Amino acid sequence: MPLCAVCLVLAGCRSASRVDHLTYWCATNTFEIEFARQVVTEWNQDTTHIPVDFQPVPAGQSSEEVILAAIVGKTTPDIYSNIWPGVVEQYREAGAVIPLDQFSDFDSALASRLPPGLIEGFRSPNGQFYQFPWKGNPLxxxxxxxxxxxxxxxxxxxxxxxxxxxxxxxxxxxxxxxxxxxxxxxxxxxxxxxxxxxxxxxxxxxxxxxxxxxxxxxxxxxxxxxxxxxxxxxxxxxxxxxxxxxxxxxxxxxxxxxxxxxxxxxxxxxxxxxxxxxxxxxxxxxxxxxxxxxxxxxGDPKSIVIFSTTYHPKQAWEFVKFFTSEANDRRLLEVTNQLPLRRNLVSDPYFVAYFNEHPKLRIFAEQIPYIVATDHxxxxxxxxxxxxxxxxxxxxxxxxxxxxxxxxxxxxxxxxxxxxxxxxxxxxx
Amino acid sequence: MRMGILKITFYTALIAGAVTFIYPFLWMILATLKPEPEVASLSLLPSKVTLQSYLEVFRRIPIGRAFFNSLFVSTSVTGSVLVFSSITGYALSRLRFKGRELIFAVILFTMMLPFQITLIPMYVLMVKFGWVNSYQALIVPGMISAFGILVFRQAFRSIPQDLVDSARIDGCSELRIIFQVMWPLSKPTLVTVGIITFMNTWNDVLWPIIVIRKQSMMTMPQAVALFAVGGQADAQMGSILAAATLLAIPVVVAYVFFQRHFIESMATSGLKG
Amino acid sequence: MRRFRSFAAPYALIAPYGLHFLVIVAFPVVFSLILTFHQWNLLSPMKWIGGVNFLNLLSDPLFWKSLWNTFRFLVIHVPLQVGTALVLAEILNQRLRAKGFFRAVFFLPVVISGVVVTILWKQLYASESGIINTLLLSLGLGRVEWLTDPLIAMPAIAIMATWKNVGLYVILLLAGLQSIPRQVYEAATIDGASRLDQFLRITVPMLNPILLTVVILSTINGFSLFIEPYVMTAGGPLNSTLSMNLYIYRQAFAFYKMGYAATLGLVLAGMIFAVVAVQRRLIEKEF
Structure with a gap:
């Protein structure tokens, strides 16, 4: 009997109350956690923003498996930043992610940031965009x-x-x-x-x-x-x-x-x-x-997705734009040594100082326009x-x-x- | 004279065997004390003793937390198995009721059931309960064991019925009979079931790898296995071996102290299984 | 009241087991059977596909390969393990000193986690700087690609598994040997039987029930081969160490084919039943 009681109590622990903040999961490595902390802190300082909570994706080995379990258990966060473009199609088929081109400024946000040759590589076979390309690590x-x-x-x-x-x-x-x-x-x-x-x-x-x-x-x-x-x-x-x-x-x-x-x-x-x-x-x-x-x-690209469990898709999209702003892209370089998927990264005066200090990373940055992802x-x-x-x-x-x-x-x-x-x-x- | 040669052969074989079993462990422990560039070398002794490899393990993965997780999970499972299996074993050996033989047959069947058949549905069940990344997923499936029930049933049968009857006359409830009459008289059985359950839970990796993906919830063998296979060790072999050594130490210490119990318990479990 | 209590008590005591059985054993078994007729990746709804999983399994080269690998492992591992254990147990059954020490040493790897043993042996087997190859080279023998030669990798894992588990079987067989009365041997010695004769004609037949247990145990353990290839070889080279369990794990948790993985699990379970049943027959008949 106690066993039964324990089961019931434990199973009942999952509440689903409507929340007034966003949850964001980042990757698990130390540098990306630090990056996420800085971005989220800055976002939360502006009181007109919806507050964001963040935590590293609860993954030990493969984050794809964790996300999958979260989708099945309906415990996905609002935003996840480290998704591998190849698996987004699986999540789309399951209705787990929302199309981002529903937002009127999506096209301009994408076009102003991404090198033009890469855009089509992130489009779902159904013609819509379910991910926002974030960073890439060319091999x-x-x-x-x-x-x-x-x-x-x-x-x-x-x-x-x-x-x-x-x-x-x-x-x-x-x-x-x-x-x-x-x-x-x-x-x-x-x-x-x-x-x-x-x-x-x-x-x-x-x-x-x-x-x-x-x-x-x-x-x-x-x-x-x-x-x-x-x-x-x-x-x-x-x-x-x-x-x-x-x-x-x-x-x-x-x-x-x-x-x-x-x-x-x-x-x-x-x-x-x-x-x-x-x-x-x-x-x-x-x-x-x-x-x-x-x-x-x-290019080992990583994208950002918004999960359909969110109550605040618009605010989540605002956070994604803030997350991938020019200032935060430079922060990404400085904190993590990883490369934002951004056009003219090497020639943009805003980033020049960084690459002068890190000549080896410039070689990778120059490769960004020529990276390829995987099939959807x-x-x-x-x-x-x-x-x-x-x-x-x-x-x-x-x-x-x-x-x-x-x-x-x-x-x-x-x-x-x-x-x-x-x-x-x-x-x- | 013939006997003499035979004896020498026997001793030689035993010593060769002992070296084969001990040497690798000895090499591993000493390798973890070497500076990283020396780790792969065949020489047994480090040129200088350093704890760097261990510090790296502690820095990179929450191994202390993993140790606690394993200890907590194994202790909970063992406690639960002792309590619930002895209760069930008592009912099967001492009480008469309709369906007793059926339940006994079901338990025998459960014991023979290969775990592969339930693996996938169990995972699905854990996902549906929302138990992925939780202690429940590690503890609840192991709370009662068919093996424990059979061993307790066997042990309780040999306890004289008079003791049970007189306890009943004194007004003892069935639960009191189990814990205050049966348990004190079945200490070796408790030790056997306890050690086997604890060891099996402690050493299991397949199940934790499936249901636990959060680093802070990982059991020790799981954390060490993933540390060795995954990229977190930065290919620093000294720290991989140090993690393995840390995983081995608690069990080896327990083994040194309770060697006889370990061997007898495992032998019993072998014969019953 | 009393009558009610004595009627209800057994069921109250059995209840925790009953509940546990229903949730943790009965439901998964039934669900597993249902799953085998479905395609399901956990995300989309389950799709009924009839016997397609079973048909796919028949034409899946990796299923047959993993079956063959498991068989290869068993064929090397079981005789090696039982043979070594028998020899060591027989020696430990002689009148010798320090038997307790040796027994404890042989048993040591049994209690240590397979993860530790696997990490350690991966290093011992390393082809460039591993202890075993360094030893072979210093003896003037050739280098062996223990884990990267498709013909050798599985035997190498079988040797390691034997090293890990043989202590348990030594203990089991030793208990059996000690239960054979000394008089039987004494009588045989008087009749002029050699030691080898005695071993083959007295020891082995009288050990039969325990031998049976040992063979079955080590077969069942062999079927659950997982962590060794998972850590050491990831199933390679050329899939030669892909065990059934590793394959099930991969189908389920790398490819999310829950239906197919459940089918593999069911077939493997059936196979374990069958092999154990055959062994039981063969060994009981033999002696």
Whole structure:
């Protein structure tokens, strides 16, 4: 009996009274919490504003899972700032987020801030906007300058061929065990779906000049660039230039690898932990062939959404605009070293001082106009899981011919999309 | 002479076995005291002893809070299992009522039920109750165990009926009979069920990983596992191993003191399961 | 009044269990069965899709792969575990000194969280700076890619799992060995049976009931393989360590396919029942 009573009491604890403030969730890292604290404090100082409460998203590992649980339990906040554009479509389908273009000044707010080339990338397939693009962290190629120089390499490679041709000079055996002790590039060999953002996907975006994976509900994986990208990785692994190992330590930090793909967040990390003799630089990704065009990359963009549980959509939208104002964008740079998705970021006089002080971040900021997000599909995780398996088989372990892997990839993703839409139809009967 | 060689072989095997079991732990503990660049080295002794790795763990994740969570959850579950399982075990062994055999069969069935089948619906249930990220999600599902009921039922059966009858004549309620007559006479059983329940709850990771996503609510094994897999350790191996050591210490201390009870309890649970 | 009390008392005492059973066992089992016929991502309403989940499962290469992996794990783990445990228990059953110490040492990894053991072994197995490879290299043997070679990763996990759990089985078997009367061995010695003969013809058959328990226990434990691949390999390389539980976890909590995950869970549960039933038969017949 006590058990029963306990259950009832605990279950009854959730109240749903109408509230006169907004709740805002930010990301969990220390710097973003500090940023959120400053913005919210300033907002609340103006007494004409509706008060905002904030807390870090109650996440341990994947914030997507937390948001999902919150949607199911109807405990979402009013505003969340760290959403991955790829999952917004899932939330839209569930009716969990509100369209933002219902506000009359949405278009002008978006157009005045975002680089024009990026706008369409955030539109839902149904034509509306459910997210406000906030920040982006372009993935770029870090290189160990000392190691390259020490091996007599004077310039960073632009093409796959040049890149791989450095292999014999970099991936050498230093201690006489007939096994390389340093490597050319260190993609993570684990097969979790999101690992492929850092190798396959980023390289594909660069190779195709900024294309995503799906067009008109059809996967585009059987294009020639996929072959070029995968054969690049396959060669890297089969020649032993890329390590087929799981490392517990960071081998770029330890000076055991020449190149590493990562975002701007790695700069403060390297500055904190690197030893005196690690000198590094940052450059764009290599391409299948020489090109004079700017190099595109995956931008790890994060957006802001307003959940449909809110009682105050208008005020929430006002907060979003305040949150992404010019002053707060500079604060974002200063407090978190992350980049707002803003046009002319590097040339805007308002931001110049910051980039003069942080030259390494300028390299990332210059990349902002050329970043690409992911497709808007509710099957994104599964699509990347399929890619990851085929990549694992064909590139890392060479257990499968490249052509087979690519055609299987294409076929499996097509089947997935078809099967899911069939299942949906069956469900509607 | 033949016996002699045989004995030497036996001892050699035992010592080799012991080294295999102890050495990795020893290496791990000593590695956590090394400066970060030395951690991966094979040498056992640190060039200089430092607590830096431990400080990093405390700085990065709320491991103290996680320890408290685990302690609180495991103690609550254990207390609840002892109380409710003994009550049910008593009813099944000492009272006659309609449906008793059916309930007994249901309990046996529950014990054989692989948890995989209930995992997903249980998660859904927790979401619907609004229990994600709460102690309820960690405690309520484990409040009674079929294993505990069976062990108590078995133990209570061997207690003479006279004791129960005389307690009844003295006007004791059933609950008083359970806690004041049965419990004092079944101490080894209480210890067994207690240790097994506590250990299983303490060491469980799959369930916490599923229902707890808020760092301040995580159990210790969960927090350490995610620290090792996720990015929070900044790939600093010393602090990953330090987190693992912190996770091991409470259990090892308990084990050193109550070794015999641990071994006997686990052996019993093995045979019953 | 008294009559009523004695009639109602048992039910009052059983009530907490009954409630717990209904909410935590019965409801989930029933709901799980219902879920297997639906498509559901927790967000949108559940959609009835009939047997589609079961059909998909039959043609899902990863389901078969994870099944095969679990089978591979069991085939290595169970004999290795039971064999090692039997040998160690037999040695501990001799007249030797410090048996208590050795028993306690062998049992140590059993009480320590699998998370600790997994983190530790991930380091031991590391191909570049791991202790095991350093040891192999210093002995002039080759380097082994313990966790990154698709053929070796699962056996490596099975070895680790054996190391972790063997102590429990040593204790169980030792209890069994001690219950075999000394006279039986003495009589056999007089008849001139060698030690090996005695082991095979007396020890093993007389241990049969406990052996059965040990095999079943270690099979059930093997089926619940999760944290080891989750921490060490994330199911790779080439999905060779993707266990059934890890696959269920992924379908449910990475892809939100609750219906499909429940189907996988149901099939796995059925499989555990079947394998355990077969083992029970085989072992009981054998001796």
């Amino acid at each position: 770029m190629l870090y290189y160990n300058a000392g190691m390259l120089g020490g091996s007599g390499i004077s310039s960073v490679p632009d093409t796959y061929e040049e890149f791989l041709s450095l292999g014999p000079r970099i991936a050498v055996d230093l201690n006489g065990d007939e096994h390389p002790d340093q490597w050319l590039l260190d993609p993570n060999i684990l097969s979790e779906w999101w690992q492929r953002f850092f190798d396959f996907y980023t390289f594909s975006i660069a190779a195709t000049g900024g294309e995503t994976l799906i067009l008109n509900n059809l996967p585009q994986l059987d294009r020639p660039e996929t072959f070029q990208v995968m054969s690049f990785f396959r060669q890297g692994y089969s020649s032993g230039y890329f390590p087929r190992s799981i490392f517990q330590e960071d081998i770029f930090l330890k000076g055991k690898v020449a190149f590493h793909v990562s975002g701007p967040w790695m700069v403060p990390y390297l500055e904190r932990y690197r030893t005196e003799d690690l000198h590094y630089g940052i450059t764009t990704l290599p391409l299948p062939a020489e090109s004079s065009e700017p190099v595109h990359t995956y 599909t509710i099957y994104l995780q599964e699509i990347f899981d399929i890619i990851s398996q085929e990549f694992d088989a064909a590139c890392i372990h060479q257990a499968k011919p490249l052509d087979d892997a690519i055609s299987d990839m294409q076929a499996r993703v097509s089947t997935l999309i078809e099967r899911e839409s069939l299942a949906s139809k069956a469900g509607r009967k």
